[in-house]
Amino acid sequence: MSANTDKKPQEAAVTTKKAGGMGLAGMKLSGLLKPQAAAEESALKELELSLIDEDPHQPRLEDNPGFRPEMIAEIGTTIKDRGVKTPISVRENPDKPGHYIINDGARRYRGSKWAEKNTIRAIVDNDFVPDDQVVANIQREGHTAREIAKLIAQRMASGMKKGEIAKRWGKSPAYVTQHAALNNLPPVIAQAFDSGRIADITLVNELLTAHKAKPQEVADWLADESQEITRGSVKLLREFLEEGTDRDPNTVDAFNGKTDAENDEDGEGDQDPGDSGRKKTPKEPDPTKIKKAIVQVEINGDLCRLIQTKRPSETGLAYFKNEISGEEFEADLTTAKMVALVEG
Template sequence: MSAKPDKKPQEAAVAPKKPGGMGLGGMKLSGLLKPQAATVADSALKELPLDVIDEDADQPRLEDNPGFRPEMIAEIGGTIKARGVKQPISVRESPDAPGRYIINDGARRFRGSKWADKTTIWAIIDNDFVPDDQVVANIQREGHTAREIAKLIGQRMASGMKKGEIAKRWGKSNAYITQHAALLDLPAPIAQAFDSGRIADVTLVNELVTAHKSNPQEVADWLADESQEITRGSVKLLREFLQDGKERDPNTVDAFNDKTDAELDSEGEGEGDVPPKKKTEPKEEDPTKIKKAIVQVEINGDLCRLILTKRPSDGDVAWFKNEVSGEEFEASLASAKLVALVEG
């Protein structure tokens, strides 16, 4: 019978368990101090120097993607400088350069870390990577809606935080916080349009709120038209129309006496102590203004219209509607050839 092999030195150094104990003699306390991301296998999680990481040249987001704008990277960098990177990026080992890594997911956190003058970043090594992984991650990462952001701001303000504190904590501008805070107390017709998804642009909401302060009924009537597309162009035309001023139609029935302005004028004539009401001519509409604009384009030989009320999945695409079949689809803006601008 052969002799048993000697124990390995590291095994011999471990003290035996004591009866009734928890067997912690061989445990290193440093293992309890790893970041929360260490739920991934230790071998997959590493703190890597930024200078050994490269961005994926074939990633689906182009360099002109809105998420890569300098101000966006500066916002991310500001939060990283103050709070660090809370979620590791994902990388894979470079097949062409041993010791280097290519980003699977987290290019903005990587750029933000550089902006914040960091030298390392936590990364999960994931060599089981396919290009579609990036597409799925970008499509599914919708983030908070403007209404959700407003609710969060309201909660922070209720706890005693100032808008400036929230802006600094979130790495956003004061104007961004103020605009979203305005969503907490909207006039009813604007709130209804916003909650239903007809308005998604916070800037448009604030422009409508401004118009509503001086012309509440006109704005409410304008929003009541469900066929009205709410875009930056249409809201601009609405505000210009309201600012130009308009006389009331003399045939409009007064809600208090059930008589038109014309009837009241005729009743006032001949009464010496009551001067007749001055008649006003209805103002002619400006023929150069378009109440509802329709942008027609040609895509693959088909006549289509640009849908301005449906949010695209990326900055270089948009939603279109085939004028013949009625089919709605998403396509690249570069593939659309402008045909005409008509009034709906």
Template sequence: MSAQKEQKMEGLGLEGIGDLSGLLNAPEGTKGGAGPLELALDLIDEDPNQPRTEDNPGFSKASLEELAATIRHRGVKTPISVRENQDEPGRFIINHGARRYRGSRIAEKETIPAFIDNDYNEADQVIENLQRNELTAREIADYIGRELAKGVKKGEIASAIGKSAAFVSQHVTLLDLPEPLAEAFNSGRVNDVTVINELVKAHKKNPDEVVAWLSDDDQELTRGSVKLLREYLDDKRKHEDEERDPNTVDAFTGQTDAEDDNDQEEEGADTPPKKEPKEQDPDKLKKAIVMVKHDERMGRLMLNRRPSADGWAWIKYEDDGHEFEADLGTVELMAVMDGA
């Protein structure tokens, strides 16, 4: 390849696979045309509503210094995306490329290659960052929270960012966590959304035990450890129910279980006979369970939980008990059985 061709290829940012995304995402008006513009950094402002926050790992001092070093040596190979600032004619707001913009400033560059794309919104920013895995769980939750505050439904948010309703529901949980769970999440001790959701379920049934478990700073918060915790708490509760002390005093009657049983035996004849149970109609289900298959995993419809939109339903997996909302179009009906 000639030096001239190499220079053209380099100018288009084709020397690395990662740089192709900038061309593929370029607005139609610039693809195959004159190419990006060289805009003065002093004319560009960051979007105050961009989904990534200041504590995002990509905005750390070390990360930006590393990026600035490559920009000093090689320049910015993938153009950023900007839109015209409607409030300040002649200025631009960043759609995507805040790290390259900041790195260029640290590298003391005066201009940066940029495409102008005025058809760009916050959902587009979220989508692009999600595809690059550059958003933290908190940033995703905050975006979903802003959309919900506008009256946008969960199903609509899921469609807008190309994620499942279960993904949205799991992140909604992060917006209103119990205090001990919020502390663990905000401190960065746990970042896995699935782990947080499982802890929320455990905390609802056993708040004191979960708080005590979290108080151990050496305790690893992983999917495996939380699953073991929930299994332990379930077994403990079953064991306590099976071995209730007959001498335990009831707070309402003031009697122990044993005394209450004796009183019932002494009443004898005064106690009305128990009604014979009605014969079960063989053609009717006492408690219907609808078994389904989703993503090749068996589960059951949660008929007592209201979905967020028509055509959706809550499902509980049989293997790990995970609860989520799914489009019924992605669910296969397997069986209807009696759960009585």
């Protein structure tokens, strides 16, 4: 009998077993993946933007603040620098084979188009119902203003400038400045903000400006718990506090580009020629002159004013303030249509 046939059955089984550590040789490790993870991996695609359409039944209307051109530009700026970090969700378009409809991510989609991208990361999810979009929008609360202020403080402590933070986040410098102010509020304003009496960051900054000039008056005004803090009431407060105060000699004339002090030095003001010893005599007001010009423009249907005291980030841009919401933003001058020149 041969040596092979002399081996016992169990010995033969042992000798045919190949070395492989824990015995995993030849095993397909992909089989250990969770079915859900594998499905998600296969559903993630890099899709051509031209193959994607927005949902015609998108629950957010076209005039939603999140769809405003300046907001899409902010998103587009970050996408241009960093790409889309969170894939959008799409479903197959039953009416156009090979095309898709957006479930969630319309702003990232628009931002990618603004950034002139050709593709976007997307997860194909055909298990979709209309309420999915509503739930996503309602639950997307994001950071609170205090959290944003704390993050800005952390970035600045690490050496970043406000302009760098604004660029990194795709926000305007005004956005960063207004939120950073929350880190150093006077106690009376901080208490009103923390208690929920003030929810608008713009109002916080308006009150902060007023407080710097008239701290006690602002404190007394805020001490009245029955006082509603709205855009209208804060505007009236500032007008009341500014009433009777002298015009700032550093105010720039919109027409000749000189301050009031410079106009006085040029002799436009008020002394009789050749008699420097006399006091200045008031001149009759010229009804054709505007002391403080406000340039009102229309941008995307909204009435705004040109902010002449803020330096834009580059030539061709300017800062504007929405006359209704009070929001300050930077935009291309070509998008602004001048509608009025009024006296402030």
